Amino acid sequence: MKARLLSGGTWICGKTNISKRLTGPQFSFIFTIQNNLSKEDKEMKKRVSVIGCGALGSIIAQSLTGMLREQYILLGILGATPQEPIKPAEELGCKAYGSLEALLADTPDYVVEAAGSDAVRQYGARILAAGSNLILLSVGALADETFRHSLGQAAEKCDCKIYLPSGAIGGLDVLRAMRLMDKDMKIRVENRKAPHSLEGAPGLAGKQLSIEREELVFSGSALEAIRSFPKNVNVAVAAALSGVGPENTTVEIVSVPGLEENSHCIYGQNKSVRVTLETSSLPDPSNPRSSTLAAWSVVSLLQNLASPFQF
Numbered sequence: 001m002k003a004r005l006l007s008g009g010t011w012i013c014g015k016t017n018i019s020k021r022l023t024g025p026q027f028s029f030i031f032t033i034q035n036n037l038s039k040e041d042k043e044m045k046k047r048v049s050v051i052g053c054g055a056l057g058s059i060i061a062q063s064l065t066g067m068l069r070e071q072y073i074l075l076g077i078l079g080a081t082p083q084e085p086i087k088p089a090e091e092l093g094c095k096a097y098g099s100l101e102a103l104l105a106d107t108p109d110y111v112v113e114a115a116g117s118d119a120v121r122q123y124g125a126r127i128l129a130a131g132s133n134l135i136l137l138s139v140g141a142l143a144d145e146t147f148r149h150s151l152g153q154a155a156e157k158c159d160c161k162i163y164l165p166s167g168a169i170g171g172l173d174v175l176r177a178m179r180l181m182d183k184d185m186k187i188r189v190e191n192r193k194a195p196h197s198l199e200g201a202p203g204l205a206g207k208q209l210s211i212e213r214e215e216l217v218f219s220g221s222a223l224e225a226i227r228s229f230p231k232n233v234n235v236a237v238a239a240a241l242s243g244v245g246p247e248n249t250t251v252e253i254v255s256v257p258g259l260e261e262n263s264h265c266i267y268g269q270n271k272s273v274r275v276t277l278e279t280s281s282l283p284d285p286s287n288p289r290s291s292t293l294a295a296w297s298v299v300s301l302l303q304n305l306a307s308p309f310q311f
Contacts, residue, residue: 052137053084076096100123100126128157132160134161137295138234139238164238175187179244185268187240189240189249189265201230236264263278265277
């Protein structure tokens, strides 16, 4: 059995049985050969690459080789290190990218980001410049108006799109419609989470949250919230971008001891309409800050893009 390292640091992996381990001065990995794609598959299906090997990225990658396999081809996965995607890539029969350059060399139609705001800032413009459409889970990165504007310009210049899935909430279309009706609408977002899912946030400055009583740990704008709790308020930023902007959207984060679910509640009001959008979902066991619903919203978006009926 053979394994190949392509230019740019891409290891070819596949679903064949593992029988050998490749070793070298700085590595010791198991590799297999990628299953060949038919010419018809390559021409008919949209090509997708995924950035992120965590819980959410794994759901998306598995869905691309499962329920979405008739519409899409999973080209490969990029992780935080060259080693990280090797095992999942072998299991899914795709490439394990060693660098962004290796990913872009595959010219995917869509690149799905499931790796955090830093990855959006680091890779976003380069992905668009290469001609790939971008699907962002870490919407919080767009709270920065300057960055959001520059990323939008990069997309327009290359005739690409930036897709923002609904994440761990829904009803963003309602907020957009309400905004068109009345530019002076109000939006308030309340996040309720267990103390351990907020631990380590910059906004806490090392403070230990109570394990006995409920407490308000943040109240301010969505722009301030993403700076203080960068891994907890993607929903708030998505709601803000759908409505009156991060600077004008109020966010409250409440620590609730014993709470088993992550709860997001969006309150929107204009002169004619009042809406409450509430979602409660169990956090991912491996990442209590995230809900698996966010990953499934990307799967739903991809399914919608491939459908003749557009929601």
